[in-house]
Amino acid sequence: MTGSRLIALDLARTLALVCMVVFHFTFDLALFGFIDPGTMSQPFWYYFARLIAGSFLFLVGVSLWLAHGRGIRWSAFWTRFAKVAAAAALVTLASLWLVPGGPIWFGILHAIAAASLLGLIALRLPWPVTLALAAAIFAAAWGPRFPTFDPLWLVWTGLAETRPMMGDYTPLIPWAAPALAGVGLAKALRIDTWRGSPPSPVLHTLTFPGRHSLIIYLIHQPILIGLFNLYIWANS
Numbered sequence: 001m002t003g004s005r006l007i008a009l010d011l012a013r014t015l016a017l018v019c020m021v022v023f024h025f026t027f028d029l030a031l032f033g034f035i036d037p038g039t040m041s042q043p044f045w046y047y048f049a050r051l052i053a054g055s056f057l058f059l060v061g062v063s064l065w066l067a068h069g070r071g072i073r074w075s076a077f078w079t080r081f082a083k084v085a086a087a088a089a090l091v092t093l094a095s096l097w098l099v100p101g102g103p104i105w106f107g108i109l110h111a112i113a114a115a116s117l118l119g120l121i122a123l124r125l126p127w128p129v130t131l132a133l134a135a136a137i138f139a140a141a142w143g144p145r146f147p148t149f150d151p152l153w154l155v156w157t158g159l160a161e162t163r164p165m166m167g168d169y170t171p172l173i174p175w176a177a178p179a180l181a182g183v184g185l186a187k188a189l190r191i192d193t194w195r196g197s198p199p200s201p202v203l204h205t206l207t208f209p210g211r212h213s214l215i216i217y218l219i220h221q222p223i224l225i226g227l228f229n230l231y232i233w234a235n236s
Helices: 004-031 043-068 074-098 108-122 127-140 152-157 172-189 201-206 213-234
Strands: none
Touching: 004 043, 004 201, 004 213, 043 074, 043 108, 043 172, 074 108, 074 213, 108 172, 127 172, 152 172
16 A cells, blocks of 8 residues: 555654654663753653654554454454564563663553554444544543552553553553544544555655654664663773
């Protein structure tokens, strides 16, 4: 599929990836002491990180509709799901030793995998219902919390009274909301019927990161940390 809708989608993913790298580069600057350690707690960076996460999840919903809106292609779905779930497990394993702030038991990749399963239901719902469900999940983030959901095995719900200590925490409440909104909006706009021209060489190059977002997500931070360590070693 080479229509303009997919060019736009890959460009959006590329932009989200660039923003993510900028955020993590700044995080690493603070981590290694090159800037004020409290930088990442400033409001701008707090909301910037959440905007990036929401963008990724929204694009997951849009992509889900594009790929399966006319009928779920089960083999393709489970192949993609297995890749994301395996990547999420790899992040959890690596975070046990490498991530400041605690192991990542339910981060952005875990949320993407879980939201993809929820999205299967949303594919068959009328788009107003899907958008209403997204709004309800988002609103639930300001609702009550319950100690019953504090155990680690229920961390994915986002309903725990005590926030778990994690380097990255992206529970389904409220983070399923942007994914479902992506499904609902894509269905409402019928973007699977849009047509466009094949991408130019420049656009094809610009969309390269967006077409390989999972691997870039996995390797960018180890590369950044490696470069920081190399810089420190070279200047020691």
